Amino acid sequence: MAYSFTLDDVAFLRSEAGEAALATCAELPLTERTRIADVATARRVVGDHYAAALETVLLRRKAVTKVDGSAGWLFTGDSLQQASASVVARHRAERLAGREVHDVTCSIGADLVELAKTASACTGSDLDEVRLAMARHNCAQAGVDADLLQADALRPRDGNAVVVADPARRDSSGRRTWKPADFAPPLDELAAAYSGRDLVVKCAPGLPPESVPWADEIELVSLDGQVREACLWAGEQATVKRRATVLRSDGTQWTVTDAEPDEVPVAPVGEWIVDPDGAVVRAGLVRHYGARHGLWQLDERIAYLTGDRPPPGVRAFRVIEHGPYQEKSLRAMLRRHEIGRLEILIRGLDVDPDALRRRMKLGGTQEASVVLTRIGRAPFAFLCRAEVIEPA
Known part of the structure; x- marks a missing residue:
């Protein structure tokens, strides 16, 4: 359960004594293995506000990658x-x-x-x-x-x-x-x-x-x-x-908006498959994004886009081989290309990627991605290499 701070805690943490207590607690490991010893040290050094000091140090460590310049900030867990x-x-x-x-x-x-x-x-x-x-x-x-x-x-x-x-x-x-x-x-x-x-x-x-x-x-x-x-x-x-x-x-x-054109065709796979950023998909702007970059759809109801050149700076998937999806044919495809490490992307199919990866019994030395989706009612598999095309 997260610690519940009081106004007295905040006043202490902002005082010179509180700053000294936080500096001392910041030197503690605060791991599961050292928790009992760390709490004992904090009790001895800080006194009544030891829990507030320890919680603040832990929250500041979590905040480092989220809130810029927050090394001296005060937080609650929920906030x-x-x-x-x-x-x-x-x-x-x-x-x-x-x-x-x-x-x-x-x-x-x-x-x-x-x-x-x-x-x-x-x-x-x-x-x-x-x-x-x-x-x-x-x-x-x-x-x-x-x-x-x-x-x-x-x-x-x-x-x-x-x-x-x-x-x-x-x-x-x-x-x-x-x-x-x-x-x-x-x-x-x-x-x-x-x-x-x-x-x-x-x-x-x-x-x-x-x-x-x-x-x-x-x-x-x-x-x-x-x-x-x-x-x-x-x-x-x-x-x-x-x-x-x-x-x-x-x-x-x-950024992309619904004020932009959204006319894109539905056509067979090109040289690349592009999985648009989640913000684009959730905003319902896949077609607008595709139109901007000269891409088209594999299926009008599926968010994957395809084309002969992906947008610059985006991780996209160069198609190596593709065909109707069945586990037996996919396993054979992976063996032909000596795939030992496999990323699995899925849209429009009810497939557990972790379970599927285990069933593939991978034993090669190469790395690849497989895109599983449906075109119309038919399931398809696209074996790909993930790459990022840097801006010119």
Whole structure:
């Protein structure tokens, strides 16, 4: 169970004594094997706030790859889990650059810090006074200026600020939730409270679009190949109905929208197969992405694209051999090419890739990928080599 921080904990951790305690605890291994000894050391050195110090050190270690510059930040377990990765938060902040912004569920300030860097003025509010205290500390650590206050997200303040919200996405059992009414605050109540205002709501990527008819734009965002969130835009900030934004930790990014052409043919496989980024697939923009890059579909209901040259910088699959899929014929194909290590990609077929790999009894020395899908009603297998074509 995650540690429950108090205001006294936050005050201690921000004090000179707390900083010294955190520095001491940061030197401990904090592994399963050393846990008993580490707790004993922390009790002796820190005193009553030892658990808060240990939890903070552990959370800072987890935050390193998610929140930029967070070495001196304060977190709770739930707030770190829900916080946007800095790259994603920065992208959203850039879309709001120059606007006055109010983050009405600011929590410990992960999004707020990025918003404050680009907004003309920035306010953060939350009902949880412990998280607000942490947000004040984190904003100071980041060197940004934001007004912070305790307030209910469903009680709008006067003004023209863009409202940003990140409702909690788990029910009381800890399971992910997809129903708008189960978010905290509920999505429909949030939309009603700010009707007529520019509103930006971060949500789980699995949220059905039809459940949020008030959203003028739905943006699916991925980072380094993993779909991170759906962002709902209402008001003037919305410019299209559907958008897919693909971000990389190296700073590169691109986007595709439903305003682009989507005329692509359905035709036999070309030299390459392209598996579009998950944000493109979830946003329903596979055809738009294909049209942009001169690709076509193997089947109009399947998200794989194919062509004679893949988009630059994308991991794609050069087709070596293909044919109707049966396990016996696939096994023979793998033996012909001496495949010993196999990546299996599947769309449109009910196949367990791990179980299939075991049944293939691989014994060669070569590495390959196999794409299993259906064309019409017929299952097909495409043996491929994965490659990345670098930009010219």
